[in-house]
Amino acid sequence: MEANIASPAALIGDPSRAAMLQALQDGRAHPAGALAWAAGLTAQAASNHLAKLVDGGLVSVEREGRHRYYRLANAEVAHVLETLALLAAPIRSLEQPRSPLARALRDGRCCYGHLAGRLGIAVTDALAARGLICPVDGKLYDVPPAGRAWFEDLGLDLDALRSKRGARQCLDWTERRHHLAGPLGVTLLSRMVALGWIETVAGSRAARLTPLGRDELRRRLGVDLETIEGRAAA
Template sequence: MDVQPKVAATAFLIADAARAAMLMALADGRALPAGELAYAAGVTAQTASSHLAKLLDGGLLSVEKEGRHRYYRLADAQVAALLENLATIAARTPVRRKPHGREARTLRVARCCYDHLAGQVGVAITQQLMERGFLAAGSDKRFEVTPTGTQFFGDLGIDVATLRPGKHGIARQCLDWTERQHHLAGPLGAKFMSTLCDNGWLMRSPSSRAVQVTPRGWAQLYETLGVRMSVVDEA
């Protein structure tokens, strides 16, 4: 099967600045109405409607109806991974940038990458999981969970054996677009972040992709993985 036309069509959809902004606004896994996506892209409601229709037709978005309202989300985690990888590639090109604002610095520290933890904290945690022998780099962008890793996640309340594997198994290496290093993704990454939130270690922002590490979270991250607050670089 010739996939070149599909690749070209997908690239065309993402290449538009307004559509790219809408897609990135959905990269934390939330579903948003057209009005919020129009605001994120800096376009009118009519223009946003046209862009959203194209993204739906192209298979990059899905839509859910709730009463009179329509909520849009990324079609799946593969679309989120594509956006993260494209952001990594684009960031290699030197450009003139304004000084990072407070929101940009916050997102670099810790943020949602679709359904898992990214940013400086996500990378630091993943590095410690590998250094302590809980995860091992595998082929095809996989992380292999070791027997000691199974025990570690089990102590947190995560039964690794019950996780449903995705395309890259239960644990995937996701290249962090700000840190240029891998963080933990896949079903295990999603369950890990939700568990840390449930345990009060992390707190998600209700209005953005930002994630905050709580005081309890910093204490527990240091106790269990040796991750200190000093991993955060506000520069």
């Protein structure tokens, strides 16, 4: 029996759902509110459309605490959308103007005691790229021997992290990607603050990279974080 292409075609063919699908082509996970804004819908209407997209297998949903984040279900969906996008009109960007405080929080912040925002994502990506942490099932990170040595050289005692969920993946609410959380993430941020690499902002959850932190993270992780530091200072 041949596949019935009418069902996914009908889902994509609705202008509002198509706009939300296009917004999800950036590869990140987004909440219903952001997708509603991108498609020019009310929150209720967006939720109804997203439920149909999930049921139809075009979109998957991930729960993080009380929040739900949506992303394209697989690479095949992305490929179809990219092909159709050659004929599509541009949609509204998900990037909205932000206040100085909101921009600072997006650049770097404390999230339940661990580092989040662009800075948190940059550190997590660098750790993963160098094989110091590895994503595994259950929204966790495995810490291989090389990673254990790296963290211990920084002064962290991994044996003290008794929880099996010591290194957890947390979906970043501004970047829509996972950053390092759990006891390891909390301990890492605490250590970076103690070392003078990160400074917190009084009366706010914002966290800033210091010049020393910029140099040390570049040396230890091989990444250049000057652009993040620059945005936080703006």
